[in-house]
Amino acid sequence: MKTQLIDTLRSIVGDAHVLVGGDLSAYEVDWRKRFHGKALAVARPASTAEVAAVVKACAAAGVSIVPQGGNTGMVGGSQPDETGQQVVLSLQRMKAVRGIDQGNLTVTVEAGCILQVLQETAATAGYLFPLSLAAEGSCTIGGNLGTNAGGTQVVRYGNTRDLCLGLEVVTAQGEVWDGLSGLRKDNTGYDLRDLFIGSEGTLGIITAATMKLYPLPAASLTSWAAVPTLDHAVTLLGMAHKHLGAGLTGFEVMGQFALSLVAKHFPQQRVPFFKETPFCVLLENSDHESEAHARTLFEQLLEAAMENGCVTDAVVAENLTQAHQLWHIRESIPLAQAEEGLNIKHDISIPVSSIPEFCRVTDAMLQEAIAGVRLVNFGHLGDGNLHYNVQAPENGDAKEFLRTQEERVNSIVYDSVQNFHGSISAEHGVGLLKVEKLEHHKSPVALGMMRAIKHALDPHNVMNPGRVLRA
Amino acid sequence: MKTQLIDTLRSIVGDAHVLVGGDLSAYEVDWRKRFHGKALAVARPASTAEVAAVVKACAAAGVSIVPQGGNTGMVGGSQPDETGQQVVLSLQRMKAVRGIDQGNLTVTVEAGCILQVLQETAATAGYLFPLSLAAEGSCTIGGNLGTNAGGTQVVRYGNTRDLCLGLEVVTAQGEVWDGLSGLRKDNTGYDLRDLFIGSEGTLGIITAATMKLYPLPAASLTSWAAVPTLDHAVTLLGMAHKHLGAGLTGFEVMGQFALSLVAKHFPQQRVPFFKETPFCVLLENSDHESEAHARTLFEQLLEAAMENGCVTDAVVAENLTQAHQLWHIRESIPLAQAEEGLNIKHDISIPVSSIPEFCRVTDAMLQEAIAGVRLVNFGHLGDGNLHYNVQAPENGDAKEFLRTQEERVNSIVYDSVQNFHGSISAEHGVGLLKVEKLEHHKSPVALGMMRAIKHALDPHNVMNPGRVLRA
Numbered sequence: 001m002k003t004q005l006i007d008t009l010r011s012i013v014g015d016a017h018v019l020v021g022g023d024l025s026a027y028e029v030d031w032r033k034r035f036h037g038k039a040l041a042v043a044r045p046a047s048t049a050e051v052a053a054v055v056k057a058c059a060a061a062g063v064s065i066v067p068q069g070g071n072t073g074m075v076g077g078s079q080p081d082e083t084g085q086q087v088v089l090s091l092q093r094m095k096a097v098r099g100i101d102q103g104n105l106t107v108t109v110e111a112g113c114i115l116q117v118l119q120e121t122a123a124t125a126g127y128l129f130p131l132s133l134a135a136e137g138s139c140t141i142g143g144n145l146g147t148n149a150g151g152t153q154v155v156r157y158g159n160t161r162d163l164c165l166g167l168e169v170v171t172a173q174g175e176v177w178d179g180l181s182g183l184r185k186d187n188t189g190y191d192l193r194d195l196f197i198g199s200e201g202t203l204g205i206i207t208a209a210t211m212k213l214y215p216l217p218a219a220s221l222t223s224w225a226a227v228p229t230l231d232h233a234v235t236l237l238g239m240a241h242k243h244l245g246a247g248l249t250g251f252e253v254m255g256q257f258a259l260s261l262v263a264k265h266f267p268q269q270r271v272p273f274f275k276e277t278p279f280c281v282l283l284e285n286s287d288h289e290s291e292a293h294a295r296t297l298f299e300q301l302l303e304a305a306m307e308n309g310c311v312t313d314a315v316v317a318e319n320l321t322q323a324h325q326l327w328h329i330r331e332s333i334p335l336a337q338a339e340e341g342l343n344i345k346h347d348i349s350i351p352v353s354s355i356p357e358f359c360r361v362t363d364a365m366l367q368e369a370i371a372g373v374r375l376v377n378f379g380h381l382g383d384g385n386l387h388y389n390v391q392a393p394e395n396g397d398a399k400e401f402l403r404t405q406e407e408r409v410n411s412i413v414y415d416s417v418q419n420f421h422g423s424i425s426a427e428h429g430v431g432l433l434k435v436e437k438l439e440h441h442k443s444p445v446a447l448g449m450m451r452a453i454k455h456a457l458d459p460h461n462v463m464n465p466g467r468v469l470r471a
Numbered sequence: 472m473k474t475q476l477i478d479t480l481r482s483i484v485g486d487a488h489v490l491v492g493g494d495l496s497a498y499e500v501d502w503r504k505r506f507h508g509k510a511l512a513v514a515r516p517a518s519t520a521e522v523a524a525v526v527k528a529c530a531a532a533g534v535s536i537v538p539q540g541g542n543t544g545m546v547g548g549s550q551p552d553e554t555g556q557q558v559v560l561s562l563q564r565m566k567a568v569r570g571i572d573q574g575n576l577t578v579t580v581e582a583g584c585i586l587q588v589l590q591e592t593a594a595t596a597g598y599l600f601p602l603s604l605a606a607e608g609s610c611t612i613g614g615n616l617g618t619n620a621g622g623t624q625v626v627r628y629g630n631t632r633d634l635c636l637g638l639e640v641v642t643a644q645g646e647v648w649d650g651l652s653g654l655r656k657d658n659t660g661y662d663l664r665d666l667f668i669g670s671e672g673t674l675g676i677i678t679a680a681t682m683k684l685y686p687l688p689a690a691s692l693t694s695w696a697a698v699p700t701l702d703h704a705v706t707l708l709g710m711a712h713k714h715l716g717a718g719l720t721g722f723e724v725m726g727q728f729a730l731s732l733v734a735k736h737f738p739q740q741r742v743p744f745f746k747e748t749p750f751c752v753l754l755e756n757s758d759h760e761s762e763a764h765a766r767t768l769f770e771q772l773l774e775a776a777m778e779n780g781c782v783t784d785a786v787v788a789e790n791l792t793q794a795h796q797l798w799h800i801r802e803s804i805p806l807a808q809a810e811e812g813l814n815i816k817h818d819i820s821i822p823v824s825s826i827p828e829f830c831r832v833t834d835a836m837l838q839e840a841i842a843g844v845r846l847v848n849f850g851h852l853g854d855g856n857l858h859y860n861v862q863a864p865e866n867g868d869a870k871e872f873l874r875t876q877e878e879r880v881n882s883i884v885y886d887s888v889q890n891f892h893g894s895i896s897a898e899h900g901v902g903l904l905k906v907e908k909l910e911h912h913k914s915p916v917a918l919g920m921m922r923a924i925k926h927a928l929d930p931h932n933v934m935n936p937g938r939v940l941r942a
Binding site: 101102103104105106147148150154155158159161162171175176177178179181182183184185186187188189190191192194195197198199203214215217234235237238241242243244245246247287288289297349350351352353354380383384385421422423424425426427428429430434438441442443445446447448449450452453454455456457468469 | 618715718
């Protein structure tokens with residue numbers, strides 16, 4: 001039966017593109033090496049028709065499918081389970097940029113296109129594709145859509161969902177839904193597009209998408225500011241919205257301990273101000289007029305913020321190199337944390353106005369529960385997304401800390417998140433990692449509707465079973 | 472049985488708020504008087520709990536529900552059918568603005584709140600709620616969400632969907648889903664919010680929502696430009712995106728005949744340029760700096776556009792009164808059309824870049840099919856939405872024209888829309904009016920998924936049956 005399916009898959013996508021045996025770890029293991037699966041086979045279709053045929057063959061054989069893009073996810077959503085009975089359907093060969101429509105400010109692209117390739121293709125044509133995140137060199141737009149990826153520009157451009165106008169999808173029955181669309185207004189029935197976006201491959205397979213483009217800004221300036229408290233950071237954010245309008249394209253906050261880890265483990269990086277202030281903020285101002293105009297607006301904002309005490313010190317990058325250096329500090333925090341040792345990560349969101357109080361309350365609870373615990377707090381304050389990570393006490397045994405404290409820490413953090421009307425997964429999704437947590441923290445009414453929809457669109461549970469919802 | 476249900480409804484919402492008999496035309500007939508229904512009763516609950524109880528009572532009695540906001544829709548989505556067996560559930564009493572969260576730039580509001588009240592509440596607090604459309608003085612935010620209303624600011628702020636962060640919904644089973652949320656990032660499962668938005672009351676009843684706010688712009692300027700062709704208008708739009716960035720908050724196009732009707736029927740209005748040019752464009756520039764800055768940007772844009780021939784003449788409003796006068800011309804087109812006589816309306820969208828060719832091709836087909844037919848073409852070019860309306864030949868019998876030509880005209884227009892990958896309902900929705908058309912023009916795969924979802928969430932077809940999808 002299984003050999004027969006593999007033969008069928010070979011007849012569909014060609015012998016060379018059905019991988020069985022050998023080292024398949026690139027498809028079977030996630031990049032953080034937390035999820036180790038075993039695939040029956042990896043199928044690499046080259047077209048939408050091939051994807052549809054693969055789905056039909058698997059469905060007929062009663063074999064379930066794990067769709068996979070760049071395999072860069074954070075929650076175990078794109079690796080097969082351990083049974084060796086699932087087919088990994090890799091979209092990597094479907095990577096064409098099908099076309100740019102300049103007058104419509106859209107680009108149509110296949111699911112396997114690397115995010116950075118899409119960014120560069122857009123830029124070459126004179127446009128901005130604003131989605132930007134750490135994995136952009138290897139993640140795919142299909143994966144970005146499947147997980148509704150966020151990143152650093154959400155304060156201005158929204159998540160991947162907000163950048164998408166239409167989808168091409170292969171359903172769980174192996175039918176092709178041509179929902180590609182360059183339309184900004186289309187009220188003809190239920191919003192199937194947004195249902196597939198963020199469904200993590202559990203309802204069907206996104207094979208292509210029409211995405212929004214924006215004119216390239218004339219200049220992008222970066223500033224780094226010392227702020228005395230998180231409350232001041234929130235006030236600064238409100239001022240930045242007012243002063244910069246839609247020019248505000250980045251607003252990242254970083255706690256002192258997070259920055260101290262960068263200074264400690266990457267001493268070649270010069271981290272401004274962190275010794276004198278509990279928090280620093282990174283601001284980005286993208287201007288459609290000129291660099292001079294961007295600089296004037298930044299200076300007016302920072303002057304006003306220093307006057308009312310929201311900012312105690314600030315620097316505006318003089319050139320692109322300096323701007324990259326500032327962003328590089330922010331991006332080095334996860335690496336510095338890893339150098340410091342294992343830690344417990346959280347990808348949470350809270351209404352922006354409640355973030356200071358959330359941190360006060362949750363910091364205190366953790367410090368009371370675990371003496372000497374260290375908090376690596378940083379994130380996209382502009383959109384309410386914190387990477388609120390918990391590091392073992394200094395000189396403690398990090399492995400032992402994780403083994404004994406992870407459940408307890410997660411309970412404290414996620415219960416607090418719920419008290420503050422936040423989300424336990426802001427931008428990474430649910431995957432396998434948070435399925436049980438979701439059952440605990442999501443409204444039963446919402447979970448009931450999700451299960452009804454899953455059953456309606458994928459009654460035989462062919463598509464990525466056990467992810468998002470328990471199988 | 473039916474008397475029993477009415478008694479139950481009275482016990483839930485109070486005698487005064489169950490309307491039976493008397494003149495219920497405000498609830499039973501749409502404002503354009505195209506859809507005349509007869510209700511078993513009109514129930515006017517005052518709270519989410521009351522809405523839930525009404526739904527449970529109706530479901531138990533096997534009586535279906537027609538949710539209704541301001542009853543200002545265009546497609547017969549919110550009136551009962553003719554059987555006298557449906558309950559109209561009016562949300563008008565649930566009109567509270569529950570709260571503004573300034574630091575989070577959000578407002579939570581009940582479904583029955585009038586759009587204009589929400590706009591004014593936001594403005595009083597110093598914020599912009601950008602949704603704006605002709606019916607804003609009487610439509611409700613619940614109806615806006617149910618139909619994913621569009622309007623004039625979509626080029627910058629998107630449709631109602633794009634302005635919503637979370638919903639409170641009473642399901643078809645009468646359960647309450649508390650999906651209110653002030654979060655800009657939340658990837659915890661399927662996007663139920665966007666499924667309910669635009670579902671026109673067929674999946675459940677939206678009772679409240681958390682909506683986005685923006686800082687009030689420092690100034691809003693309006694300009695009126697003569698353009699030689701639609702191709703030039705599209706080029707001008709691209710230039711406006713580049714020059715004004717996110718400041719471009721309005722971009723309306725109006726054909727010569729549409730403007731001539733305004734000049735004819737409302738001679739007190741001075742319509743600039745229309746005699747000398749086939750198209751005029753209305754642009755709005757909302758600036759977060761100052762009026763002077765907005766004016767400079769506008770002048771730079773218009774100068775560049777006159778240099779390359781996209782604009783032949785232009786005026787920038789000197790003050791708010793002039794700006795209102797210009798917008799008033801645009802808003803008077805539908806009224807002027809009505810004065811001229813009955814006409815066949817279309818609310819369509821086309822990828823912006825294809826609009827000129829669509830108009831050339833479709834204009835020609837209509838003119839060949841019907842000698843002397845007159846085209847009232849205007850709309851939100853910035854988001855690809857045309858109100859492409861067809862008026863009887865001059866001095867023709869408009870009633871007879873509608874009776875004999877409506878089907879033929881619709882077929883020509885909608886088939887052409889499909890050829891150009893457009894939508895037959897850009898912002899008005901499907902309701903009852905376009906259910907059959909949708910079956911003809913929407914992909915069968917998409918319709919199949921829509922039916923599966925409807926059945927999954929509302930298996931007994933309690934919620935607004937026969938709208939969007941055939942009962």
